[in-house]
Amino acid sequence: MSSRILIRGGTVITMDPQLGNFRRGDVLVDDTKIAAVGPELDVTDAEVVDASDTVVMPGFVDTHRHMWEGILRNIGVDVPLEGDASYLAFILGTLAPAYRPDDVYAGNLVTAAGAINAGITTVLDWSHIQISPEHTDAAVRALQESGLRSVFAYGFPWFGDWNPSQPEWFQRAASTHFASKDQLVTLALAPPGPEFTPVETAQAHWELARSVDARITVHVGVGSFGQHGKVAELGRAGALGPDTTYIHCTTLSDEEVQMIVDTGGTVSLAVPVEMMMGHGMVPTQRFLDRGLAPSLSVDVETNVPADMFTQMQNAVSLQHALVFDRRLTGEANVPDAVTSRDVLRWATIEGARANGIDDRTGSLTPGKDADVILLRTDAVNVLPVNDPIGAVVMGMDTSNVDSVFVAGRALKRDGRLVGLDLARVSALAHESRDYVVSTSGFTPPEI
Numbered sequence: 001m002s003s004r005i006l007i008r009g010g011t012v013i014t015m016d017p018q019l020g021n022f023r024r025g026d027v028l029v030d031d032t033k034i035a036a037v038g039p040e041l042d043v044t045d046a047e048v049v050d051a052s053d054t055v056v057m058p059g060f061v062d063t064h065r066h067m068w069e070g071i072l073r074n075i076g077v078d079v080p081l082e083g084d085a086s087y088l089a090f091i092l093g094t095l096a097p098a099y100r101p102d103d104v105y106a107g108n109l110v111t112a113a114g115a116i117n118a119g120i121t122t123v124l125d126w127s128h129i130q131i132s133p134e135h136t137d138a139a140v141r142a143l144q145e146s147g148l149r150s151v152f153a154y155g156f157p158w159f160g161d162w163n164p165s166q167p168e169w170f171q172r173a174a175s176t177h178f179a180s181k182d183q184l185v186t187l188a189l190a191p192p193g194p195e196f197t198p199v200e201t202a203q204a205h206w207e208l209a210r211s212v213d214a215r216i217t218v219h220v221g222v223g224s225f226g227q228h229g230k231v232a233e234l235g236r237a238g239a240l241g242p243d244t245t246y247i248h249c250t251t252l253s254d255e256e257v258q259m260i261v262d263t264g265g266t267v268s269l270a271v272p273v274e275m276m277m278g279h280g281m282v283p284t285q286r287f288l289d290r291g292l293a294p295s296l297s298v299d300v301e302t303n304v305p306a307d308m309f310t311q312m313q314n315a316v317s318l319q320h321a322l323v324f325d326r327r328l329t330g331e332a333n334v335p336d337a338v339t340s341r342d343v344l345r346w347a348t349i350e351g352a353r354a355n356g357i358d359d360r361t362g363s364l365t366p367g368k369d370a371d372v373i374l375l376r377t378d379a380v381n382v383l384p385v386n387d388p389i390g391a392v393v394m395g396m397d398t399s400n401v402d403s404v405f406v407a408g409r410a411l412k413r414d415g416r417l418v419g420l421d422l423a424r425v426s427a428l429a430h431e432s433r434d435y436v437v438s439t440s441g442f443t444p445p446e447i
């Protein structure tokens, strides 16, 4: 017998242009799927969730986060990407080598808990900590236990020598954990990409992903690493395709940006990271000018906030700053400032598209999986709500997240996480943090 939930009487923002939005509407969930959306649905055999004084919308989608770093939250807020005292030196060079499988598990679990709490229902876990198959199993287990929808993007460690077993370990992960595509956790490959390996190696990694029908997610245009035309080289070799998501793209040439658009690629911008850490200017407008809307991603909790409200606010504010500045300098034909509606799409349906799962999430479309969040509109930070979309984007934060459902399963209700033992998650996070920091020899910042 399937269970039915009627989410009743909320302001429904579907992110489905055919369906539109409802000032007051209902969402019917049948088992794992959205069965119907509309005003005053005539349903009598469902458990009722009172959605009055809430916005009901699809859960947020994060298209790139290094979830294993969850135990290192805010440890490097003031360090940039590159240099002697940097994210690359400290996090990837010093702390990552100390990780045991249990530490990856703890990092993934605490990151997942934070994501769910913030109304994020899908995260692509960019997991470049696959030191052994046991590390892989631990990462995947945490994702599965969390209840979050996720894409496990298998990534090679960025320290030490290349381990020739890696392609085999990736294939093992594919057959062990991802034999079925119809599950909450799906697979991608997260190769270092052409800026960090020879172009021929990058090509081999693209072929490796495609050999198991996995999508590819890659950092490109990364600070000074992105200034050498490597994406163009990979493009000329014929590797770029619609199965690839390009992260940052901050220092790519116009030719490379155009290649990504022309080959049907998707884009993940980590706006706070790119602004804070020296990746280069956020290329939002360069993609919009070519008709490609970006998705958004948190990237590293070592440095930046971990919720999609901050992501949206940063993305829209920066785009506005840049276009209004161009107008003030007298430039003609300046592009439009993006709207709150645009940026809400980037944080939901465009994220689902970049993760290759827009057939099952990213909008409240009947037939899709029921990844639904309820955001409180009677909270003191947004009342009285005059423009629900504007309120979600500019007025709200994680404290407004009342309820979170993933594939119809409640993971947060009445403002509290359900189904996760937070005391256990906290103990594991502290234990692993203490182990990794002390073993690595890294000294956290003074206060």
Ligand SMILES: [Zn+2]
Pocket (backbone or CB within 6 Å): 064, 066, 126, 219, 247, 299, 300
């Ligand atoms: Zn990243």
